[in-house]
Amino acid sequence: MTPASGANAPFDPPAQGEPYLLTPGPLTTSAEVKTAMLKDWGSWDGDFRAMTAELRRHLLAIAGDSEGYYDCVPLQGSGTFAVEAMLGSFLPRDGKALVLVNGAYGQRIVQTLGYLGRACWMIDKGDYLPPRGAEVAAALDADPAISHVVLVHCETSSGILNPLQEIAEVVAAKGRKLLIDSMSAFGALDLNPEEVPYTAMVSSANKCIEGVPGFGFVIARKTEIEAAKGRSHSLSLDIHDQWAVMEKTGQWRYTPPTHAVAAFLQALKQHEAEGGVAGRSARYAANRDTLVAGMRALGFETLLQDDWLSPIIVTFFNPAHPKFDFKRFYDLLKARGFIIYPGKLTVVDSFRIGCIGHLDSAIMQQLVDAVSEVLKEMGVDDAAPPSAAMNERAKLVA
Numbered sequence: 001m002t003p004a005s006g007a008n009a010p011f012d013p014p015a016q017g018e019p020y021l022l023t024p025g026p027l028t029t030s031a032e033v034k035t036a037m038l039k040d041w042g043s044w045d046g047d048f049r050a051m052t053a054e055l056r057r058h059l060l061a062i063a064g065d066s067e068g069y070y071d072c073v074p075l076q077g078s079g080t081f082a083v084e085a086m087l088g089s090f091l092p093r094d095g096k097a098l099v100l101v102n103g104a105y106g107q108r109i110v111q112t113l114g115y116l117g118r119a120c121w122m123i124d125k126g127d128y129l130p131p132r133g134a135e136v137a138a139a140l141d142a143d144p145a146i147s148h149v150v151l152v153h154c155e156t157s158s159g160i161l162n163p164l165q166e167i168a169e170v171v172a173a174k175g176r177k178l179l180i181d182s183m184s185a186f187g188a189l190d191l192n193p194e195e196v197p198y199t200a201m202v203s204s205a206n207k208c209i210e211g212v213p214g215f216g217f218v219i220a221r222k223t224e225i226e227a228a229k230g231r232s233h234s235l236s237l238d239i240h241d242q243w244a245v246m247e248k249t250g251q252w253r254y255t256p257p258t259h260a261v262a263a264f265l266q267a268l269k270q271h272e273a274e275g276g277v278a279g280r281s282a283r284y285a286a287n288r289d290t291l292v293a294g295m296r297a298l299g300f301e302t303l304l305q306d307d308w309l310s311p312i313i314v315t316f317f318n319p320a321h322p323k324f325d326f327k328r329f330y331d332l333l334k335a336r337g338f339i340i341y342p343g344k345l346t347v348v349d350s351f352r353i354g355c356i357g358h359l360d361s362a363i364m365q366q367l368v369d370a371v372s373e374v375l376k377e378m379g380v381d382d383a384a385p386p387s388a389a390m391n392e393r394a395k396l397v398a
């Protein structure tokens, strides 16, 4: 294995027998992150309380809130728990949401609001087409009762990077509030409240910060957290209560995922050493570029044209070739040490490959080489997609 950068080979393969996870979280973590979990922590103890304080401080620094208007509230559970907590805590019971949907995670937000009994509209763009500022402006003009707009930053189900800045400007101009699911983007893509005004956003431990699963976190304006008192439908998902107890005692309400927090602090150190958001973003973009160039050279094509490709995860069309079978493709790649991800498009068959995690472009090149071998083994001599896929691709232009 060739070290990617520097003398200390930071991208050694995972422990023996472990495949690379080319998935959007859980993802491949560094040996140091895994090692950080080899110790038990008392949740009430001062050492762990200091760890929690450091976690909150570091996440706010990544968010880039230099004015001190925002606070960070970590919450046990997977990312979806944090999304539900954000919706239930920041959307008043008599509020109304406009959800911008272009994939599974946007749909999940609508489903969650249904459980919460909150009024909501959606603009549903289908599998991957991006919501645009003009249609959001029109929807906000049409219904003055809409109080909040909810946007998925990077829609991980297709990999599209949604036009956050454009939407945020419209929402602010129309005097509404913005809630962001930045689960798969925070830490790798800029989300500075001074440039993109928002009420609250969520992400989780096992995405671009490269920790292990166990908790999510909300970053929200302090005034909004204060205003959320008594609003949540759920005790365990009450952001205000979690925040108030953390402010008072330095502790999480209820058992924290201590080992996941320890791993996350190590992941944060590595994020900083890499150059923060800019460094991480550059590595992921290089991963994507190596992946996309290599796959196109084999005949594959991406769902999205280059302007819309995120450095997070890329959707490829299945080849039209009759000998291509996704299950076999998956198994043969797994046997070579790479776990990929099935697609989520409803119109054409596809699969996804993540660019995030403790991986570099040398590893992405090894993956492309493995894909080439696997195609040969399957007898697929042309990876070009069917014409239906290319028609689909033509729907989205810059």
Ligand SMILES: *Cc1c(COP(=O)(O)O)cnc(C)c1O
Binding pocket: 024, 025, 078, 079, 080, 081, 083, 105, 152, 154, 155, 156, 181, 182, 183, 184, 204
């Ligand atoms: C990963 C992810 C989530 C949360 O998923 P969990 O499985 O609950 O961790 C939510 N939104 C987006 C955009 C995601 O990528």
